[in-house]
Amino acid sequence: MYKLVLIRHGESLWNKAKNFSGWSDVDLTEKGKEEAILAGKILLQEGFLFDIAFTSVLKRAIRTLWLVLDELNSCWIPVERTWHLNERHYGALQGLNKIEMSYLCGEKRVKDWRRKYDEIPPPLNKFDERHPRMKQCYHNLSEDLIPSTESLKNVITRVTPYWKNIIIPKIRSGKNVLIVAHHNSLKAIVKDLDNISDKDIPSYEMPTGIPLIYLIDQNMKAIRHYYLGDPKMIKRAIEDEIHLGELSWEKDFKSYLTKS
Numbered sequence: 001m002y003k004l005v006l007i008r009h010g011e012s013l014w015n016k017a018k019n020f021s022g023w024s025d026v027d028l029t030e031k032g033k034e035e036a037i038l039a040g041k042i043l044l045q046e047g048f049l050f051d052i053a054f055t056s057v058l059k060r061a062i063r064t065l066w067l068v069l070d071e072l073n074s075c076w077i078p079v080e081r082t083w084h085l086n087e088r089h090y091g092a093l094q095g096l097n098k099i100e101m102s103y104l105c106g107e108k109r110v111k112d113w114r115r116k117y118d119e120i121p122p123p124l125n126k127f128d129e130r131h132p133r134m135k136q137c138y139h140n141l142s143e144d145l146i147p148s149t150e151s152l153k154n155v156i157t158r159v160t161p162y163w164k165n166i167i168i169p170k171i172r173s174g175k176n177v178l179i180v181a182h183h184n185s186l187k188a189i190v191k192d193l194d195n196i197s198d199k200d201i202p203s204y205e206m207p208t209g210i211p212l213i214y215l216i217d218q219n220m221k222a223i224r225h226y227y228l229g230d231p232k233m234i235k236r237a238i239e240d241e242i243h244l245g246e247l248s249w250e251k252d253f254k255s256y257l258t259k260s
């Protein structure tokens, strides 16, 4: 039996603001940093140690990983940073507010953008300075691999080969692997581990900054999984994700319309 630990990065500035984040390189909030530190402390307390870690090239995931490894006194372990584990590219929606967009375009439109398997948001203009082709960290990628927008299906198509060809062999070789990534890129991994269908994976929700432990069999399928964290907080965080964008869930949604 193998063990694998997955962590969605701690709360980011745009999780807090309820903006579409995607490949925008936003940092953690103070709460996000605390979540990461707590995740590291709990992992230490539970006796987890890692041989290698994988993360994206986005700073909210990298910083979460640093804080976790610091608590584990494991800053020295090899770390693979890869664009394959980046968040879903949310196209021209990036930076827009999910509540405001629900008000303007309707809750169903926002829900479909967020949680329909093959829904592709409007693309980000290739000449927009926020486009990844303008960023140094993607300069070694060929243009056809750099997305201007992505559906969840596209994310699964880019994450799965990396998961199967790069990460799984490390697990099979007996390495203790930690993956710190994003809501949608981690969905690709749990989809494979738990055999979750295309129909069910969009509504799979994961809280920020809480270690998710997987026990895996020889066929690289999950035997069971569990979170290391307060069940009440996890339930609340998952409910917030499910209802994000519903105006009735946002008691104070008018404040989103009046902010500058």
Ligand SMILES: O=C(O)[C@@H](CO)OP(=O)(O)O
Binding pocket: 015, 019, 020, 021, 022, 023, 087, 088, 090, 114, 183, 184
């Ligand atoms: O905005 C995003 O990039 C992601 C993660 O925060 O959002 P969602 O979970 O709605 O796909």
